[in-house]
Amino acid sequence: MTATIAVPTTSDADALVPNLTGLACRECGEVVEVGLSHVCDVCFGPLEVVYDTDRIASVVSRERIEAGPASLWRYGDLLPTLSADPAHRVDLGTGLTPLRRADRLADRLGLDELWLKDDTNNPTGSFKDRVVAVALSAGRALGIDTFACASTGNLGNSVSAHAAAIGAPAYVFIPSDLEAGKILGSAVHGPNLVTVRGTYDDVNRLCAEVADVKGWGFVNVNLRTYYAEGSKTIGFEIAEQLGWQFPDHVVAPVASGAMMVKIDKGFREFREFGLVDGDLPRISGAQATGCSPVAEAFERDSFDVRPQRPDTIARSLAIGNPADGYYALKVADRTGGAVGHVPDDEIIAGIRLLAETEGVFAETAGGVTIANLKRMVESGHIARDERTVAVISGNGYKTVEAIADSVGPTFEVSPGLDDFLSHLG
Amino acid sequence: MPTVRIPTPLRKQTDGRSQVDVAGDDLRTVVANLTAAHPGLADRILDEGGDLRRFVNVFVRDEDIRFQDGLDTAVGDSDVVSIVPAVAGG
Numbered sequence A: 001m002t003a004t005i006a007v008p009t010t011s012d013a014d015a016l017v018p019n020l021t022g023l024a025c026r027e028c029g030e031v032v033e034v035g036l037s038h039v040c041d042v043c044f045g046p047l048e049v050v051y052d053t054d055r056i057a058s059v060v061s062r063e064r065i066e067a068g069p070a071s072l073w074r075y076g077d078l079l080p081t082l083s084a085d086p087a088h089r090v091d092l093g094t095g096l097t098p099l100r101r102a103d104r105l106a107d108r109l110g111l112d113e114l115w116l117k118d119d120t121n122n123p124t125g126s127f128k129d130r131v132v133a134v135a136l137s138a139g140r141a142l143g144i145d146t147f148a149c150a151s152t153g154n155l156g157n158s159v160s161a162h163a164a165a166i167g168a169p170a171y172v173f174i175p176s177d178l179e180a181g182k183i184l185g186s187a188v189h190g191p192n193l194v195t196v197r198g199t200y201d202d203v204n205r206l207c208a209e210v211a212d213v214k215g216w217g218f219v220n221v222n223l224r225t226y227y228a229e230g231s232k233t234i235g236f237e238i239a240e241q242l243g244w245q246f247p248d249h250v251v252a253p254v255a256s257g258a259m260m261v262k263i264d265k266g267f268r269e270f271r272e273f274g275l276v277d278g279d280l281p282r283i284s285g286a287q288a289t290g291c292s293p294v295a296e297a298f299e300r301d302s303f304d305v306r307p308q309r310p311d312t313i314a315r316s317l318a319i320g321n322p323a324d325g326y327y328a329l330k331v332a333d334r335t336g337g338a339v340g341h342v343p344d345d346e347i348i349a350g351i352r353l354l355a356e357t358e359g360v361f362a363e364t365a366g367g368v369t370i371a372n373l374k375r376m377v378e379s380g381h382i383a384r385d386e387r388t389v390a391v392i393s394g395n396g397y398k399t400v401e402a403i404a405d406s407v408g409p410t411f412e413v414s415p416g417l418d419d420f421l422s423h424l425g
Numbered sequence B: 001m002p003t004v005r006i007p008t009p010l011r012k013q014t015d016g017r018s019q020v021d022v023a024g025d026d027l028r029t030v031v032a033n034l035t036a037a038h039p040g041l042a043d044r045i046l047d048e049g050g051d052l053r054r055f056v057n058v059f060v061r062d063e064d065i066r067f068q069d070g071l072d073t074a075v076g077d078s079d080v081v082s083i084v085p086a087v088a089g090g
Helices: A053-059 A062-066 A072-078 A103-109 A128-141 A154-166 A180-187 A200-213 A224-241 A258-272 A293-299 A325-335 A344-358 A364-379 A417-424 B008-014 B027-037 B040-045
Strands: A020-025 A047-051 A099-101 A114-118 A147-150 A170-175 A192-196 A249-253 A282-288 A339-342 A388-392 B003-005 B019-021 B056-060 B080-085
Touching (some): A053 A072, A072 A224, A103 A344, A103 A364, A147 A154, A147 A200, A154 A170, A154 A180, A170 A200, A249 A258, A249 A364, A258 A282, A282 A293, A282 A364, A339 A344
Parallel strands (some): A282 A339
Antiparallel strands (some): A020 A047, A099 A114, B056 B080
16 A cells, blocks of 8 residues: 655645655665555565655754644654645654652662653553654554554554544553553553454564555554654753753663654754764663573574573563564664563662652663663663663563562551550550 | 465565465475465565564464474464564554
């Protein structure tokens, strides 16, 4: 399926600036028309959007971004724009999440300057709202009326909410044994919620085949080319919120690896378009030991990611066959980063450390990030004087099961003052 | 005879057919017979060394062949072989 990029036919000041010239294979460079495709016809490699960089350069500026909406669409000139019609854009207020200075956590970890990119604040509580907003906007411009995804939970929540908000039917495929909060967080929006007896990788393969026989827009299959670009906005926001500066080091969770790759791409685009000067940040990735195919390849000093069967409480990162693992390793290699892994008990400790020092309740992926950050500081991979940003990608209220055995009430009392005071000791 | 499911990007090489029956009792033989019958497929799914390309995932009986015996994975007469592109995260 293909679509022609619409040319503005109105003088409406709100008209968007279409900015794509095609889709190019990341492996062989073959270029195809903008459309509902994600795999190269020639070599089967993944496709990536090709921007009209001259057109972008003629409009983008710090001032234009700062005058834009308080959402990720302030960076709309740098995101896939397939039509001039602003009605195609889906905006639930995603993005421009807080970049919090985290001095108490920095002190505990042995860093001089630490910031948290707090994506627990997105509309459905995870960074997935970024990629879904971009994917559904592209899908609407392509004339798609039914949206779908393969999900470890957060993506399903986001697709369900966004589809509900625009009145589109949705099919959400998830492993049947996900955390209750992630199942109900999708179901409440009324999608067709399909639970699959298998791992996320099984769900993924099923969806790749379903996408082939149905005309639906699977955000992370046939809309993936557009979808993945949404994660660039994490990098854009970090730089803008630091006062149009790059940090020294970013630590991000790794599931498919796409977020890490796109944060790097965001930084590079900001520099390419003259929005930020300076050295590009180092970027390191964080995995759970129970699903660490990218970290395992990094340890072997290899770019060959061997699939694993996940077994970890970090369900949102439990992708044993990560599509962008190879590219995440390339980013770590090029920027001087690393990809580490931590066992489940350190993930729980990471969630608690973050919550107890900074008041941010992260889901398991956030615990993975903090625990890996701790190890990277201890090992000297991250130096004390590096200005570091940790990406906290999802909200802890979705995965309360993970900490249910670790935290609870301090003591229970009768409703009488004496009883309470006796417990205080 | 095993059935091979062909994804959309590769159907130009199979005259538009979404699945084809190919003889062979292991995956290596099935792939060899498949690419012999549809010559355009070889360049797309195999690299210069004759191994599967990085972004080509193959499943036999719904199981990734990297958890089985790779190209030496046994294939039965009623088995389904799926060729599936890699997918983004969730």
